[in-house]
Amino acid sequence: MSKRNLTILLANPRGFCAGVERAIEIVERAIEKYGPPVYVRHEIVHNRYVVEALQDKGAVFVEELDEVPDGVPVIFSAHGVPKVVPAEAERRKLLYVDATCPLVSKVHREAERHHRDGRQIVLIGHAGHPEVIGTMGQLPEGSIVLVESADQAESLEVEDPKRLAYITQTTLSVDDTVGIIEVLQRRFPKISGPKKEDICYATTNRQSAVKAIAERCDALLVVGAPNSSNSARLVEVARKLGCERAMLVQRAADVDWSALADIDVLGITAGASAPEVLVEEVIAACREHFDVGIEEVTVTSEDVVFKLPRMLTAPAAA
Numbered sequence: 366m367s368k369r370n371l372t373i374l375l376a377n378p379r380g381f382c383a384g385v386e387r388a389i390e391i392v393e394r395a396i397e398k399y400g401p402p403v404y405v406r407h408e409i410v411h412n413r414y415v416v417e418a419l420q421d422k423g424a425v426f427v428e429e430l431d432e433v434p435d436g437v438p439v440i441f442s443a444h445g446v447p448k449v450v451p452a453e454a455e456r457r458k459l460l461y462v463d464a465t466c467p468l469v470s471k472v473h474r475e476a477e478r479h480h481r482d483g484r485q486i487v488l489i490g491h492a493g494h495p496e497v498i499g500t501m502g503q504l505p506e507g508s509i510v511l512v513e514s515a516d517q518a519e520s521l522e523v524e525d526p527k528r529l530a531y532i533t534q535t536t537l538s539v540d541d542t543v544g545i546i547e548v549l550q551r552r553f554p555k556i557s558g559p560k561k562e563d564i565c566y567a568t569t570n571r572q573s574a575v576k577a578i579a580e581r582c583d584a585l586l587v588v589g590a591p592n593s594s595n596s597a598r599l600v601e602v603a604r605k606l607g608c609e610r611a612m613l614v615q616r617a618a619d620v621d622w623s624a625l626a627d628i629d630v631l632g633i634t635a636g637a638s639a640p641e642v643l644v645e646e647v648i649a650a651c652r653e654h655f656d657v658g659i660e661e662v663t664v665t666s667e668d669v670v671f672k673l674p675r676m677l678t679a680p681a682a683a
């Protein structure tokens with residue numbers, strides 16, 4: 366029986382960002398340099414496939430520092446950590462490598478600057494996300510107040526509207542965040558903020574690429590993990606543009622083929638922590654069900670590369 370034709374619109378950019386590439390390389394280099402096991406506090410990036418591949422090489426993932434035995438190296442994840450974590454590692458004389466994405470560290474420094482200047486800080490982000498926990502943990506409790514929605518921004522009460530600043534999580538919806546910032550600026554005209562929100566280039570570009578294809582797609586698959594913030598935002602962005610059948614899949618085995626039985630055009634993208642091999646796996650699975658043609662839609666190119674920590678690049682002392 367002949368297969369149904371399917372056009373795949375492949376969003377570009379998609380998948381790994383520079384912060385994720387760097388975090389993975391930090392774990393790989395640390396294993397090479399110090400030998401296994403190397404402990405990693407939290408999933409280094411939000412992707413099971415990546416985590417399992419690193420486990421095979423000798424990484425051991427734990428939730429908290431007290432699960433790390435004395436005398437072994439430990440790595441902190443790309444999402445950033447509260448200040449108490451490196452402080453505790455130092456107290457225990459653990460060798461640690463911080464894989465926090467430099468764009469998250471930049472938000473930490475902004476928060477510290479506002480705090481030094483006597484401003485209360487509004488963090489726009491999602492409660493419970495490791496990046497939010499890490500950012501709030503840069504300053505004493507109570508210095509940062511979390512706002513998750515425009516409604517919360519409407520009812521927010523602050524200490525002094527003239528001494529106020531906002532920062533944002535790096536992986537939010539660009540459009541929703543603009544709406545929240547507009548509320549804050551209307552209610553607190555003196556609020557300070559970054560020139561542009563802190564949403565990172567990778568999040569912005571992946572959302573732009575989805576916007577470029579969503580209206581043409583009958584359905585759209587976002588390859589990513591359920592706990593990946595930027596992947597969840599890609600599903601939302603597609604749905605807002607009318608692509609109701611936008612779905613998150615971790616890999617090909619998760620695809621609901623019955624939901625795709627009648628479609629002609631399928632969009633595919635991947636969150637910043639999903640490796641390209643999983644996108645290829647989904648496309649290969651599509652070929653089993655359809656006669657596939659692929660059109661890649663590129664909205665911009667990316668050339669961002671972050672340096673590795675010196676302790677992993679410096680030659681060993683003689």
Ligand code: SF4
Pocket residue numbers: 382383384385443466467468469535536565566567568595637
């Ligand atoms: S999504 Fe953005 S902030 Fe997060 S690791 Fe990637 S580049 Fe860094």
